[in-house]
Amino acid sequence: MTTEHGESTRHATVRAPAGDGAQVVRLEDAAVRVGERTLWSRANLDVRAGEFVAVLGPNGVGKSTMLQVILGAQTLAAGSVQVLGDPPGMHNDRIGYLPQRRNFDASIRIRGVDLVRLGLTGTRFGVSLPLRRAARERHRHERRRVQEMVDLVGAHAYAGRPIGQLSGGEQQRLLIAQSLVSGPALLLLDEPLESLDLPNQMAVADLVAEICRREGVTVMIVAHDVNPILAKLDRVVYIAGGQVVSGSPEEVINEQTLSRLYGTPVEVIRTTKGRLVVVGEPDVTHHHHGPHGEPLDDAHHHDAHHDAHHDAHHHDGARRPEEGRGSSST
Amino acid sequence: MSVPPILVPVVGLSANPLTDLRNLLSYPFMVNAFRAGAAIAVLASAVGWFMVLRRQSFVGHTIAVVGFPGAAGATLVGLSAFGGYFTFCFLAAVLIAVVPTTTGRAFSDENAVTGTVQALLLGFGFLFASLYGGNLNGIDALLFGNFLGISNGEVVILAVICVVTVAAIAVLWEPLLFASIDPAMAAARGVPVRGLGAAFLLLLGLAAAGASQMTGALLVFALLVMPAATVQQLTSRPALGLWMTLALAVVVTWAGLAVSYYSPYPIGFWITTIAFAGYLTSHLPGLVRQRSRRRRHRQQRP
Numbered sequence A: 001m002t003t004e005h006g007e008s009t010r011h012a013t014v015r016a017p018a019g020d021g022a023q024v025v026r027l028e029d030a031a032v033r034v035g036e037r038t039l040w041s042r043a044n045l046d047v048r049a050g051e052f053v054a055v056l057g058p059n060g061v062g063k064s065t066m067l068q069v070i071l072g073a074q075t076l077a078a079g080s081v082q083v084l085g086d087p088p089g090m091h092n093d094r095i096g097y098l099p100q101r102r103n104f105d106a107s108i109r110i111r112g113v114d115l116v117r118l119g120l121t122g123t124r125f126g127v128s129l130p131l132r133r134a135a136r137e138r139h140r141h142e143r144r145r146v147q148e149m150v151d152l153v154g155a156h157a158y159a160g161r162p163i164g165q166l167s168g169g170e171q172q173r174l175l176i177a178q179s180l181v182s183g184p185a186l187l188l189l190d191e192p193l194e195s196l197d198l199p200n201q202m203a204v205a206d207l208v209a210e211i212c213r214r215e216g217v218t219v220m221i222v223a224h225d226v227n228p229i230l231a232k233l234d235r236v237v238y239i240a241g242g243q244v245v246s247g248s249p250e251e252v253i254n255e256q257t258l259s260r261l262y263g264t265p266v267e268v269i270r271t272t273k274g275r276l277v278v279v280g281e282p283d284v285t286h287h288h289h290g291p292h293g294e295p296l297d298d299a300h301h302h303d304a305h306h307d308a309h310h311d312a313h314h315h316d317g318a319r320r321p322e323e324g325r326g327s328s329s330t
Numbered sequence B: 001m002s003v004p005p006i007l008v009p010v011v012g013l014s015a016n017p018l019t020d021l022r023n024l025l026s027y028p029f030m031v032n033a034f035r036a037g038a039a040i041a042v043l044a045s046a047v048g049w050f051m052v053l054r055r056q057s058f059v060g061h062t063i064a065v066v067g068f069p070g071a072a073g074a075t076l077v078g079l080s081a082f083g084g085y086f087t088f089c090f091l092a093a094v095l096i097a098v099v100p101t102t103t104g105r106a107f108s109d110e111n112a113v114t115g116t117v118q119a120l121l122l123g124f125g126f127l128f129a130s131l132y133g134g135n136l137n138g139i140d141a142l143l144f145g146n147f148l149g150i151s152n153g154e155v156v157i158l159a160v161i162c163v164v165t166v167a168a169i170a171v172l173w174e175p176l177l178f179a180s181i182d183p184a185m186a187a188a189r190g191v192p193v194r195g196l197g198a199a200f201l202l203l204l205g206l207a208a209a210g211a212s213q214m215t216g217a218l219l220v221f222a223l224l225v226m227p228a229a230t231v232q233q234l235t236s237r238p239a240l241g242l243w244m245t246l247a248l249a250v251v252v253t254w255a256g257l258a259v260s261y262y263s264p265y266p267i268g269f270w271i272t273t274i275a276f277a278g279y280l281t282s283h284l285p286g287l288v289r290q291r292s293r294r295r296r297h298r299q300q301r302p
């Protein structure tokens, strides 16, 4: 099922190590069960250092759970997983993680910049008084690093304000800074673009891709809509119908592969702007009962995102190609 | 501590505040009260600062209420109320820490059950205190605070508990802050969020018991919540905020002690009132800013 990744890398020219760097995440014949239910099985995945990987699929198929597996918080029912060369959970200090949908209560009176700093110092027990030179040096270094990350995500203007009073998008930027501040080798982002408006989606996607390239960080990003990140992707992991497919975007997001995954014919349209639109994917994916595809009709157009139930918060113009770019969020 | 063994000297205020202060400190029981007050204020407000951040006020209050029948029961069987508070509050904290919760964070949404248990415990406390001899002063002291008759030994114990708690907070500072603000992320980074939560509950047990000694079981929030809530209005820097909270709590407690020495009302009432005044004052800058903004807004429109 895995399509080995190599020459077809989009950024092979820009990023030398992609595709032949060290192994960062490896799943072999992996299966995950929550309760009685098998979410997905026989997953094979091989993510190399420096790659930019999207994890796609409809709601509830186990995308977040895949990140949990990589963090060692969810055990496999079958198969094996290796992260940074070892069983998962052993190198979590080298993994940056952005959980899905995290909002801070308005009553929390802690500055954004403190939140970022905790990404660096929050695991450290003990008292570190800046008495010795070395300790002072380290303090200064940490402060500079935190400031660097805050600037990098463009949060300078509001990092000093209480985190609970910031907008969802502002919080999201600070959280990305937090997940980056410790200089991780692997960055796991669970729907980081979700609460952002379209220009900000593009900006944050560019930012993450830029960091991935510049600092050689491997990025796995769970996304709702592939289009903002499509141009930067080395690899796509697509979960649907209890199966996991991985490969280059072209190899995965095509009619043949997706129809096989969903077990029902789906159409993939490439708009003139280069956006991908998946048409006719089934609404519900209770794969263990067998996918019940619904008849193709125009009411079921979808972008290459997969949220039939949450249409309301995702309209980005290209969703319904026949309507052009005139819909709600633009 | 519930039954004051010392008669309160009836002293009026003089014209000179310095004389008053010297007067105040000429009594050993008053000196002990100030010492104990400082230790309790630091203990309670430091833990309280985290309690507010973690939004676990309900647990804090529950633990304090458990202390009431503990202290009353201890007096009834001839032991000290001091030990009764600490034993019961600490045991309550252990129990809460051990019993698994659905949400992972103790008592965040089990208000109905806890509320019921609280009512029952208050009832028992009242019963014990009545059995002791219908001494209503005793009940007042247990519920609303008392600063008389703190022994030298008790001051030492309070100081030790205070130092241990502050040291624990210093050592746990970064991870506890992380786990309190952002538990999901902290857990992913390998911070022992559950263990820290349990450890914090034990500290909260000590803090609630300590605060009860001064403010009474019902008014513990005067030291657990109010200083932290006040300082939150003034700064959102964590370390600075904690220091300011400690300082404010000590000032409020000492002021409460001084005032209640000259007044017939219980110490808990005075600490609460002074702390609340501070809380209101901390809102002033925000209110003024809002008003002037509104006025400016109005002026801009013709």
Ligand SMILES: Nc1ncnc2c1ncn2[C@@H]1O[C@H](COP(=O)(O)OP(=O)(O)OP(=O)(O)O)[C@@H](O)[C@H]1O
Binding pocket: A034, A035, A039, A057, A058, A059, A060, A061, A062, A063, A064, A065, A066, A100
């Ligand atoms: N701890 C758990 N116990 C039981 N079921 C769980 C648990 N965690 C997740 N699940 C279930 O597993 C399924 C997959 O969850 P997951 O969060 O991985 O989905 P997802 O692909 O990330 O979906 P979304 O796009 O909505 O975020 C869901 O049906 C969810 O209800």
Ligand SMILES: [Mg+2]
Binding pocket: A063, A064, A065, A100, A190
């Ligand atoms: Mg998810």
